[in-house]
Amino acid sequence: MNNIQVNATTSNASSGQAATFGLRSTLVLALGTFAVGTDAFIVSAFLPAMADGLSVTPALAGYSVTAFALAYALLAPVIAAVTSAVARRRLLVAALVILGLANIASALSPTLGILILTRIVAAAAAAAYTPNAGAVAAAIVRPELRARALAIVIGGLTAATALGVPLGRIASTTMSWRASLILVGIVSLAAAFGVLAVMPRLPGNAPVTLYQRLAILTRPGVMVVLPLTVLGMAACYTPYAFTIQVLDSLLVPATSVTAMLLAYGAGAVVGNYASGWATDRIGPNAVLTSAYALMVVAMGGLAWVASAPSPAMIGVVALLMACWGTSSWAQTPPQQHRLIAGAPQEAPLVVALNSSGIYFGISIGTAIGSHALSDGAQATLWYGSTIAIVALVYVMLTAMRHNSRG
Template sequence: MIELALAMGAFGIGAGEFAIMGLMPNVAHDLGISEPQVGHLISAYALGVVVGAPVLAVLGARLLRKHLLVLLMGFFAAGNFASAMAPGYGSLILFRFIAGLPHGAYFGVAMLAAATMAPPNQRAKAVSRVMMGLTIALLIGNPLATWLGQLIDWRHAFTAVGIIAVLTMALVARFMPLDRQEERSDPRREIRAFNRPQVWLALGIGSIGFAGMFCVFSYLAPTLLEVTDADPGWIPVALIAFGFGGIVGNLAGGWLFDRFQFRAVALILIWSTVVLLAFPLAAQSLWSMLLAAFFVGTMIALAPALQIHLMDVAMGAQTLAAASNHAAFNLSNALGPWLGGLAVSAGRRRTIRLRLGLANPKYA
């Protein structure tokens, strides 16, 4: 039941982080902005994670894990309720940044708690079970939020996420045992122990390795509409396909690391490269696009593998390292939409120039 409570928080965070990706056309139309500007909202949340993960992990190091998890979920709920009521684009960027602040610290503490309670040879599987909440959010929460936003209003998606966060607070408070003998971290020791090459290597892999996945996922809805030429009703279906891929990838990542240890990371990166190279070709047809969305989702296998590796190499700084993994994860979430937005804007400028006869098709 403890893992279920922790996974509920992961579900809420996943729904809150990814909901706006499926609602990109709706948010752009409602606020009178471009889709690349909506991509900046995604990046603002991701930057909140990057800033908040190490800062809140260090500030909360002396708190008991149960108390810290409840506080972090309360912070997350407030950020999403504020996002639902944002009066304009500027305030929404600010509230998305605030909502992202507790994200990494929650995942770091939750993963560490799950790994601590599991047998040594099943730690990666325990982490992947908590991460399952995130992948179920991709499978169910994100498509439902997209459908709700299309049917009523995109703001209701953030209200629903806030309610899930409050429910998580209640579940953690009810079912997670309070161990007053729990070893508490020393913030100064965590910072000193964190400065190891193996830690920074793993964080570097995460911050770059996920960027392609987030770039594709962030612009999945516009790609379906403008490249695949699909009906908007197919957007939730594509998100469900991505979610199924996320579940498979999450389970595979835990299994691969328990079996191959750090070598699993190389295998996952090779697979990710193949998937991303094939995606542009698959986007031309609806059915191949849905299959490609599934395969892009499997790239999330990198998350549990890196999470356990960081816990192993960051002795004395496990809380900070576990939280920083999600900072790296969301640095990719900031880079992906931003770089994707540059590519989309450049492509549209090129198309306009060609239509106006202002450029040579070979060099435009």
């Protein structure tokens, strides 16, 4: 899920004037990605409370997550094409300000319809910020520090999963779900101020039209591999927006819900970093096969526990939550590796398309989960594990196809 695009044009064009900053300067960019990541996933921490506050069912409230993800998927390539010539600092600051105001507007929304509109605006801002944060991080530091600078910026997204969602849960239970969104808005505005104060002026990129960005889809190495991104993300996010209902169905006490979210987040951190390490050593296909097999076991295991729930199973639930997080976040590094191998000369473009694929998969998964929720939270787990089986079969078939051609 850590799709941060590094645009060589910005880096190279700016290296002479801006590549003199240390790694500390990238921390403010990480604060921005932390805000973006928390905003994208925080709704799962308080969806039932939000549904009550808006006088709708949790299934309907879940469509706010679908709207955010779908808007990100569709708008990301358009925004990238339209804003390619805009100075990078100006673009980052504007994106964070809009993100902050959109979250505050979400918190003040009186109806689900208005909330969905504000979530779409927030998604557009996130789509403008996230890919460019990595490009700027690479541009402002010395070449030998670029990998570490990118790791810091990506760390903001990882921290959002490990800490942002649990903190959002704490804020929503001690205050309200509206207060949680206001806090995300404040963090976004603080990050905007930091970027304005710390970042140097950087030029825009060479224009790349929307047609050029989408033409890469015709490459066989991209066309065959990219659907797996959508499948895999749909699988793990079918139940994710409804995590609180899932935990309720497992008889997890309210006092332990935050701990379960932390278990998922810890697994996500492990999955993200371990999959990158493993991909370099055993290859992307083996890592993806292992990730989807673990995903099937994790969600299928949770569904099995939900069929005869017991408070005594809380340790098993925590372990399965961690495995769910690990398998979900283990997908992106090996999948990006496969896509870049299919179009090495257009690496920034395929990474950006993969980002759209991630959010398109999230939107599909959340929509399926909203539909399945009418049959109970356990059904979202069965649907998710079934889609994970499809993803597992797909990666095995595409790997066999690649090996036969090789």
